[in-house]
Amino acid sequence: xxxxxxxxxxxxxxxxxxxxxxxxxxxxxxxxxxxxxxxxxxxxxxxxxxxxxxxxxxxxxxxxxxxxxxxxxxxxxxxxxxxxxxxxxxxxxxxxxxxxxxxxxxxxxxxxxxxxxxxxxxxxxxxxxxxxxxxxxxxxxxxxxxxxxxxxxxxxxxxxxxxxxxxxxxxxxxxxxxxxxxxxxxxxxxxxxxxxxxxxxxxxxxxxx
Amino acid sequence: xxxxxxxxxxxxxxxxxxxxxxxxxxxxxxxxxxxxxxxxxxxxxxxxxxxxxxxxxxxxxxxxxxxxxxxxxxxxxxxxxxxxxxxxxxxxxxxxxxxxxxxxxxxxxxxxxxxx
Numbered sequence: 001x002x003x004x005x006x007x008x009x010x011x012x013x014x015x016x017x018x019x020x021x022x023x024x025x026x027x028x029x030x031x032x033x034x035x036x037x038x039x040x041x042x043x044x045x046x047x048x049x050x051x052x053x054x055x056x057x058x059x060x061x062x063x064x065x066x067x068x069x070x071x072x073x074x075x076x077x078x079x080x081x082x083x084x085x086x087x088x089x090x091x092x093x094x095x096x097x098x099x100x101x102x103x104x105x106x107x108x109x110x111x112x113x114x115x116x117x118x119x120x121x122x123x124x125x126x127x128x129x130x131x132x133x134x135x136x137x138x139x140x141x142x143x144x145x146x147x148x149x150x151x152x153x154x155x156x157x158x159x160x161x162x163x164x165x166x167x168x169x170x171x172x173x174x175x176x177x178x179x180x181x182x183x184x185x186x187x188x189x190x191x192x193x194x195x196x197x198x199x200x201x202x203x204x205x206x207x208x209x
Numbered sequence: 210x211x212x213x214x215x216x217x218x219x220x221x222x223x224x225x226x227x228x229x230x231x232x233x234x235x236x237x238x239x240x241x242x243x244x245x246x247x248x249x250x251x252x253x254x255x256x257x258x259x260x261x262x263x264x265x266x267x268x269x270x271x272x273x274x275x276x277x278x279x280x281x282x283x284x285x286x287x288x289x290x291x292x293x294x295x296x297x298x299x300x301x302x303x304x305x306x307x308x309x310x311x312x313x314x315x316x317x318x319x320x321x322x323x324x325x
Binding site for chain 2: 025026029030033034037040041044045047048049051052071072075078079082083085086089090092093095096098174175176179180183187190193194197198200201202205206208209
């Protein structure tokens with residue numbers, strides 16, 4: 001009886017809430033981290049299929065990376081995403097200091113630079129599609145578009161999330177909820193840079209060789 | 210003390226933020242990727258590519274894991290680090306085994322000669 005009542009009371013407040021208040025935040029960030037690792041497995045599958053299909057045999061006589069990628073343009077995209085991640089680093093430093101305006105400025109910068117990255121990629125792909133170089137052309141290009149566009153879609157959702165956090169921090173300030181969301185968004189945004197380093201090196205640069 | 214526990218900004222995952230670490234990660238990653246660009250673009254360096262590309266990518270990823278994600282064995286990030294280390298073998302199996310299988314495919318099947 002006493003035990004049942006205790007469990008009921010605990011479930012109302014959260015098992016960790018009463019004595020270890022900060023653990024609710026740690027549980028949420030660890031949960032999101034495990035989601036990010038499963039997301040990374042999706043990329044592992046896409047990298048594996050790209051590694052198999054990026055043989056010139058699978059280009060079916062069509063273009064390969066060397067024909068469609070400009071290495072300096074790809075490096076400009078790399079700089080944009082790395083700088084956007086650095087701007088998010090500013091967000092974390094401002095958050096640590098409790099500086100609301102600093103967090104908002106950092107979020108705005110991270111959004112702007114991330115948007116430039118997405119714009120560069122959209123420009124690159126629209127140029128290719130205009131020339132008839134689409135995913136249906138060959139298995140090689142299917143694997144290329146599947147991998148790079150999955151990353152690009154992650155970036156678009158990341159931008160939506162940054163814009164949402166900008167509005168929430170501006171309207172609500174630093175509450176438990178806005179702070180753990182900022183921590184999760186940090187993981188999500190940094191993760192995109194890690195994936196892009198691999199895309200830039202193994203898809204774009206290795207393909208140019 | 211009670212105030213500290215209920216202030217989300219005092220949470221260890223907020224307080225672990227390290228501005229110089231983020232700057233170092235940015236500079237090193239940008240330089241490593243510039244190095245990859247140079248190796249690929251200038252013919253005199255191309256011979257290094259098969260070694261330099263994986264090495265630069267691995268180093269950049271490692272730098273980002275340590276300086277951006279700040280993985281380590283502190284109490285704050287112990288489980289994050291352990292879950293990451295446990296998933297690394299899955300990456301190796303998913304990507305490495307697939308590449309290995311397909312690389313040796315033409316030697317072991319009727320596709321011999323087709324891929325060249």
